[in-house]
Amino acid sequence: MAVKPFQIHVEQFVLDDLRSRLKKTRWPDAVKGSEWNRGTSLEYLQQITDYWIDDFDWREQERQLNEFQQFSSDVDGVKLHFIHERGRGPKPMPLILTHGWPSSFFEMTKMIHLLSDPAANGGDANDAFDVVVPSLPGCGFSQRSIQKSMTLEAIADLWAQLMVSVLGYHRFGAHGGDIGAGVSTNLGRRHPEKIIGIHITAVASPFLGPEAAPLSSAEKNYLSQIRLWEKEEGAYEHLQGTRPQTLAYGLNDSPVGLAAWIIEKFRAWSDCGGNIEQRFSKDELLTNLTIYWVTETINSSMRLYYDHQHRKGPDQSPRWVEVPTGVTLTVEPVNRAPIEWAKRTYNVQRWTELPKGGHFAAFEEPELLAEEIRAFFRPLRKQI
Template sequence: MSTMSLTPTRRDLLAAAAAAGAIGFLPGAALTAGADDSIRPFTVNIPQEEITELRLRIAATRWPDQETVNDRSQGIQLAKLQAIVRYWGTDYDWRKGEAKLNALPQFMTEIDGLDIHFLHVRSKHPNALPLIMTHGWPGSVFELLKTVGPLTDPTKHGGSPEDAFDLVLPSMPGYGFSGKPKGTGWKPDRIARAWAELMERLGYGRYVAQGGDWGSPISSAMARQAPRGLLGIHINLPATIPPDVAAVLASGGPAPAGLTEKERAAFSSLDTFYKKYRAYAAMMGTRPQMIGYALTDSPVGLAAFMYDYNNGEPERLLSKDEMLDDVTLYWLTNSATSSARLYWETMGQSVLLAAAQKTAEISLPVAITVFPEEVYRAPETWARRAYRNLIYFNEVDKGGHFAAWEEPELFSAELRAAFRSLRPAH
């Protein structure tokens, strides 16, 4: 992988950032000179030979035999994957995906010894609320791009100027163009501290945070740590599983007595997820290096592993190009292993259980949106037990695990509503 990054003088850096409308400073805020906390403009520029090599590897795929059933119960079906891979190796154009990223201001900065890649898009509207959003696995900043317009320019998307956000979209450590940790310890709590440092470095004195998938435990960790300036969080995969229910799920026992209809439905969907679809997390949580040996050498293996997530139906609301932008990013940045280690760092816990820890310690405002095709529909009763300062809870009628990617307009409308009460009066 190769990228082009610039390291200009401090004056050139600030001038370039201002011209791009990418960095907003509070009065008196400043970037300290020096390699450790400088912010460097960043452009994606993958050499053509790497794209050519990818296509050659795809063409040379050695395929397994066909599944012995007529459904997805053994994994993604051979014919379906072959059709996707055929398109990937011939018609898919990475340069279009690359252009999506390069159309927005991108930067790199070192935090806690690791380079962090992030997009920073300022709204044209004054008094926009700064918002840091975190992607998950097997996602990337690609899954958030369709929300940039609705969130930064709400007047074009059914909102008002008072609904505007300034966006900070970082790539998690080990994901995309961010650096790969060389040691252990990069858990949600540490990433949360890095995000708080990033927002402070950008000069934001008041801001909010949002996350789904791994972004949920990271945003929840931020709320628990309550760094200076954080007003509240919004999550769309909330850690609402009560401890007694989590214990039953872990043991494989039947649903606890006394559950409401919605709680029983949530338990049932979680039970199905844990029994049938969570093998990916178990593998990454216990043997990320072994996963890497296979997925780093085979682009089709990587595509199949990522495709099978979300019940093996990423094309339900995503185009082939959108899905392949994400898979290709993982391939070109060689991040199959480094991204998997986040599961190992949390001892193989699911995103839900990783986020469920210590929710009672969160005193900052929490907002939740439940999307109907998520891993499970979090009942409001569980949400109120988990978060003592729940300021917003809403169940919408469409969207799933990749809500920002699948339903960007609805997702953006939810964030406007969720954070409206936290905006400073002007």
């Protein structure tokens, strides 16, 4: 499977069309004083749209992204885009980082040099990693598939092929959050002989059949938190898991509609205290949005939810994840599971609850998360 160098370059007519659409937005009204309570704030969305039109410099963001070593390869019929930064140290460990939704590979870029070149970033060269950051299938610059179902299991199988058959690593580590945590979990389940360990910022729901141990009080409280979160925040998941195509017509046609759908999640799910720009600059928000817009991947990214919820046949993967697992939790309530919940599924070797950070941990707290990844994998390096 050939590996080809990849550089991001968006044609100018695509950017011109984007600006034209932004200028022609037909704005809805909003209930006075509603702010963010009914959805994305009209006032904030108009502010960031003006910035998108007049001040945002995609070419500069494109230039910065192209400073990373990027490649593409056809893996089992799916063209994957990925960053591959070689580590600077005596024996770098191969590590694949997987983003979630509604972020993109861009979320992981703040951690790449922290992990690939720790000595230049206040760390120890012995903790260096060969860092691989793919775009999920149908997200960003990876191929949009309209023929193949992209479940978490299928993506984990693609990642195993990418790391072993394409890049030539015999064994490797994996980190992920959100969807990326699910992919990393399935790497541990389905390919334990290839996986040194997995590090995640969200744990999978365990099997709770008749033979399962009774729930602890902490687990019961956590389930109550999840039910409250799903009632207030879960509509997107139900819609994307059932009727993503209907939503896609609007989001693929209107950049402001796309921005409203994604920005609301960045505010609601991050540790920003209600002020989104305490965590993300306008340039960061708009770089992520522009990646979705220019690649026309909002529909295919939402299909990941549909494909996973409608996967066919029983999964033959073991429920138990035998490989060593490190868990770093942020303050995001839906992912703040108790350790006993995680131990029903994972061989937990390291457990950390951060005092800050939210859903987009690699974006919000890259230094803290990178140090947790280094610390977890440090005793496992002899397995390289």
